[in-house]
Amino acid sequence: MLITCPYCGPRNVSEYTYQGDGNRTRPDPASTDQAAWNEYVYDRLNPAGDHHEIWQHSGGCRAHLRVTRNTLTHVVTEVSFARDAGHRKSERHRKPGAHA
Amino acid sequence: MSPRRATAGGRIDRQRTIRFTFDGHQFTGHAGDTLASALLANGVTLFGRSFKYHRPRGVMTAGVNEPNALVTIVNGGVREPNIPATTVEIFDGLTAESQNRFPTLSYDIGALNQLGGRLLSAGFYYKTFMGPVIGPLKGTRLWMACEYFIRRAAGLGSAGLEKDPARYERMNAFCDVLVVGSGPAGLMAAQAAAESGARVILAELEAVPGGSANWSDEAIDGMPAAKWASSAVGKLKALENVRLLPRTTVWGYYDDNTLAAVERVTDHKSAPAKGEPRHRHWTIRAQTVVLATGALERPLVFPGNDRPGVMLADAARRYVNQFGVLPGEKIAIFTNNDSAYRAAHALKKAGAAIVAIIDLRREVSDAARQIAASVVGEHLTGHAVVATEGGKQVSGIKVQPFDIATASVSGDPRSLHADCLLVSGGWSPTIHLASQAGLKPVWIEQLQAFLPPQPTQKWLAAGAITGSFSTQEAISQGHAAGAKAADSKSAEPGDLPIADADSLDPCPAPIFEIKAPGKAFVDHQHDVTADDVRLAHREGFVSVEHLKRYTTLGMATDQGKTSNVPGLAIMAETLGKPIPEVGTTRFRPPFAPVSVGALAAERYGDIRPERLTPMHDWHVENGATLYAAGLWHRPMIYGLAGETVEQAYVRETKAVRGGVGLVDVSTLGKIAVQGPDAAAFLDRVYTNMFSTLAVGKARYGLMLREDGFVLDDGTTWRLGEHDFLMTTTTANAGKVMQHLEYLLDVVWPELRVHLTSVTDQWAGAAISGPKSREVLAACVTGTAVDNDALPFMGIVHGEIDGAPVMICRLSFSGELAYEVYCGAGHGTHVWATLMKGGENFGIVPYGLEALGTMRIEKGHVTGAEIDGRTTARDLHLDWMLSKKKPFIGSAMMDREGLLAEDRLQLVGIISLDNRPLNGGAHIVEHLDEANPHGSIGHLTAACYSPVLGRYIGLALVSGGKARHGSRAFVSDPLRRRFGPIEIVSHHFYDPEGSRMHG
Numbered sequence A: 001m002l003i004t005c006p007y008c009g010p011r012n013v014s015e016y017t018y019q020g021d022g023n024r025t026r027p028d029p030a031s032t033d034q035a036a037w038n039e040y041v042y043d044r045l046n047p048a049g050d051h052h053e054i055w056q057h058s059g060g061c062r063a064h065l066r067v068t069r070n071t072l073t074h075v076v077t078e079v080s081f082a083r084d085a086g087h088r089k090s091e092r093h094r095k096p097g098a099h100a
Numbered sequence B: 001m002s003p004r005r006a007t008a009g010g011r012i013d014r015q016r017t018i019r020f021t022f023d024g025h026q027f028t029g030h031a032g033d034t035l036a037s038a039l040l041a042n043g044v045t046l047f048g049r050s051f052k053y054h055r056p057r058g059v060m061t062a063g064v065n066e067p068n069a070l071v072t073i074v075n076g077g078v079r080e081p082n083i084p085a086t087t088v089e090i091f092d093g094l095t096a097e098s099q100n101r102f103p104t105l106s107y108d109i110g111a112l113n114q115l116g117g118r119l120l121s122a123g124f125y126y127k128t129f130m131g132p133v134i135g136p137l138k139g140t141r142l143w144m145a146c147e148y149f150i151r152r153a154a155g156l157g158s159a160g161l162e163k164d165p166a167r168y169e170r171m172n173a174f175c176d177v178l179v180v181g182s183g184p185a186g187l188m189a190a191q192a193a194a195e196s197g198a199r200v201i202l203a204e205l206e207a208v209p210g211g212s213a214n215w216s217d218e219a220i221d222g223m224p225a226a227k228w229a230s231s232a233v234g235k236l237k238a239l240e241n242v243r244l245l246p247r248t249t250v251w252g253y254y255d256d257n258t259l260a261a262v263e264r265v266t267d268h269k270s271a272p273a274k275g276e277p278r279h280r281h282w283t284i285r286a287q288t289v290v291l292a293t294g295a296l297e298r299p300l301v302f303p304g305n306d307r308p309g310v311m312l313a314d315a316a317r318r319y320v321n322q323f324g325v326l327p328g329e330k331i332a333i334f335t336n337n338d339s340a341y342r343a344a345h346a347l348k349k350a351g352a353a354i355v356a357i358i359d360l361r362r363e364v365s366d367a368a369r370q371i372a373a374s375v376v377g378e379h380l381t382g383h384a385v386v387a388t389e390g391g392k393q394v395s396g397i398k399v400q401p402f403d404i405a406t407a408s409v410s411g412d413p414r415s416l417h418a419d420c421l422l423v424s425g426g427w428s429p430t431i432h433l434a435s436q437a438g439l440k441p442v443w444i445e446q447l448q449a450f451l452p453p454q455p456t457q458k459w460l461a462a463g464a465i466t467g468s469f470s471t472q473e474a475i476s477q478g479h480a481a482g483a484k485a486a487d488s489k490s491a492e493p494g495d496l497p498i499a500d501a502d503s504l505d506p507c508p509a510p511i512f513e514i515k516a517p518g519k520a521f522v523d524h525q526h527d528v529t530a531d532d533v534r535l536a537h538r539e540g541f542v543s544v545e546h547l548k549r550y551t552t553l554g555m556a557t558d559q560g561k562t563s564n565v566p567g568l569a570i571m572a573e574t575l576g577k578p579i580p581e582v583g584t585t586r587f588r589p590p591f592a593p594v595s596v597g598a599l600a601a602e603r604y605g606d607i608r609p610e611r612l613t614p615m616h617d618w619h620v621e622n623g624a625t626l627y628a629a630g631l632w633h634r635p636m637i638y639g640l641a642g643e644t645v646e647q648a649y650v651r652e653t654k655a656v657r658g659g660v661g662l663v664d665v666s667t668l669g670k671i672a673v674q675g676p677d678a679a680a681f682l683d684r685v686y687t688n689m690f691s692t693l694a695v696g697k698a699r700y701g702l703m704l705r706e707d708g709f710v711l712d713d714g715t716t717w718r719l720g721e722h723d724f725l726m727t728t729t730t731a732n733a734g735k736v737m738q739h740l741e742y743l744l745d746v747v748w749p750e751l752r753v754h755l756t757s758v759t760d761q762w763a764g765a766a767i768s769g770p771k772s773r774e775v776l777a778a779c780v781t782g783t784a785v786d787n788d789a790l791p792f793m794g795i796v797h798g799e800i801d802g803a804p805v806m807i808c809r810l811s812f813s814g815e816l817a818y819e820v821y822c823g824a825g826h827g828t829h830v831w832a833t834l835m836k837g838g839e840n841f842g843i844v845p846y847g848l849e850a851l852g853t854m855r856i857e858k859g860h861v862t863g864a865e866i867d868g869r870t871t872a873r874d875l876h877l878d879w880m881l882s883k884k885k886p887f888i889g890s891a892m893m894d895r896e897g898l899l900a901e902d903r904l905q906l907v908g909i910i911s912l913d914n915r916p917l918n919g920g921a922h923i924v925e926h927l928d929e930a931n932p933h934g935s936i937g938h939l940t941a942a943c944y945s946p947v948l949g950r951y952i953g954l955a956l957v958s959g960g961k962a963r964h965g966s967r968a969f970v971s972d973p974l975r976r977r978f979g980p981i982e983i984v985s986h987h988f989y990d991p992e993g994s995r996m997h998g
């Protein structure tokens, strides 16, 4: 697998560390909504197809990247700095019943 | 002269004789021989015993597709089993053994399994090992005993127990064009791509590039094909932009045109040259791949088709043309296509007698007829072989008239004398890699074969893999593919070499099996017969994938290279469906077995990277015994002559508590946390406050994970308003860095904080003990170090003999203590100066054992207690959980299960029988040595405590705090350590902390 880091260019997947589902939004730090925290900490989307993921270029510039990857074909269609996407709300929604 | 070596011919070096051993007997061969060709030349036909039935087996092929002739290569104490003799190049001193026989290959007790054949039919593993579920034997151990013997009898070679001393290495490579296979198509592709300037890698699994050119009788450009090939290889070798990799099997095709290959660098040598690895693993990323992997001949399925002396027709052609070896003297040929007639021609020319050609087809091409007429013997068209005769070697065959339309035999069988039967059931393009990087393979009726699928990655196919089997087509396809792969505009097909070859058509009659009484093998390596396939179908296995797993067809080490298509054809017939509707199973990596050593390479053994502290050489020179902690090497003890480890660390501990000692703490993780929002950031990641910390002070901090469990602990020093130096435990340095980077990049990108790992930039030494202040006062200039200038958790800057240092007064040992940091380059100088300055105070260097002892006595936690399952409360660190602010983990840490009273909690343990305790031992309320059970927790660390004069430990025990003062037992059945203990507070020593504050 090849991921094109916006900073370093195309690099082998072995330079990256998978950092999980990129569709999660951390609740407000002061929130006491246990369901929201449960969802953030434990729920993961697992689509067959395009998936938003966070990968860290740990063997390179160490930036976290927001990667759109097809879980069936491993084709990566979009890569951007997670830092820039950080404020964006997830545009994907969990399936009904996906709560723990 | 060897009995089966032709007097002339072949591409072996007859001037060079090589001596090797097979099953304890000395043999000779020539340079260029494989183990199979050399043994055949010596008249050896029996190579091994089969998997289940222990039937005698010979050589069926001449290459990587060999299912039968598996041997164990013995090199000193190292045994490498299941290597096809057809792929082993002989060298002086080679030692090989046959497999799966007892006591010897010729007299094998296991052959009795043939009588019990019904017991070992399809699915025998599943059926036999279930045992009776009803009846008188239900639940008895009888079946377990049977299983032992059957498992012992059924199998392949056995590996040795010796450690493999060979070295392996990994390489990464990049190229514009990777060509897999170096037959005429591959050579032309490499040449065309190289000419246009592309960076080319040409990988060939055999020792000598050239593929079929090495054993065809054809001519290319007016010279023997083999000569043409070697001159083409010579030209490629001379090019700067071409890398030639012989003995290299490309075994996997992965995402983004990444291919995996293994190069056997020294397997063909008596001894490797200096620095040479045994195998080299290649990860090759190619812009475009040209697959010129050729085709593999298929056998036919008929009774007795596994007897030694039955061989694929093209393999025999290779043995005679490349190795000058005749596989027999009186040879019969059995075929459903024209290609086998080439073997008849070659063997006749080399001096063998062709007894008969038995062709399933009634109608045969003129070209084939002409060859049949010229090689004498009988030409039996419309006939089939229905049996082979002989014991450990074919002595004759039985033939019968055969009708293709009904696929059945008629009339009476008649016998023919022959000592070798060559078989051809058509050709299967070698589509393994193509299939790994493509959609579904395409069934072509005319060829009765699967062709490469639609690519899903960037590859082109050329030569026999495409289903066109003529050398001229291989040349033109190879050239076109190479030029296209290199994006060349200057393809000039007019200049292509001209092949002078026969016009035999390899399209076979659609017959895979001759049905007649007797065992007819489909998968020779796993002993799967045609009847096994039908039995599995009758038992309800109708999907190919299930059938494969149930019968184990195609699942042996050869991955079914000779059996997949015939097996599929028999399944299709049984199911009453056409082959393409039954489908093919997916080809998965590896194409051929890969050594585990090549995959592990430098990740294992003596070339693993190691991390050394700046003071490492000093430790070694001063008698330290080193201890591997992750990649770090740290002093364990500085033992004196004759001291045990315990004596050494007890002496070091006493010296520290009574005077002063110095320990290397450079391995602690160190992260510079800098920026206007650094303090706010630390407030969010630590459970306690850091924004209130004064500049020039340090504070102990605790970090949780998002789920509320403890992540790590350490001290963080405020060096400036916006400048913090965070320390982490040695083991978690990388994990904490990644955790913080994630938070800043993904969760709080608005925070203006920069992180820098500075672990390797700082050397650290902790000086501990009541006299540590006096030593510092004697060594440090530029700052005072008294209690006012440097109070507990204070930081000062100064110099030690000219080297700038930063000193923080903090304690892990519980004594008055300081950590002295300096630039890594000054580490040894500062360390040596402190040791020298401490001489008058009796300073000792101390290692991890003494450090660990003092932290156990103090009840400090480390990675053994912060094991990912403990909370701050479990470790009695809840005083560090701020109620004034949210922090990572604060929302999840109060969940019901994390507050339960019976959770494992940190306690101290005292051995009551005065014997040492072991980390990892269980703690039980009631001792039951015979049947250990009822664990209430486990020891995380243990030592002899000089201050208590007892063996003590730390432990995580269920409801631990409530058990203080109670008795229990250690139960450690693996180490046979059982005995009484007392559960106490984890603060064994100076719980008020008066010593370190003094």
Ligand SMILES: [Zn+2]
Pocket (backbone or CB within 6 Å): A005, A006, A007, A008, A009, A057, A060, A061, A062, A063
């Ligand atoms: Zn990068």
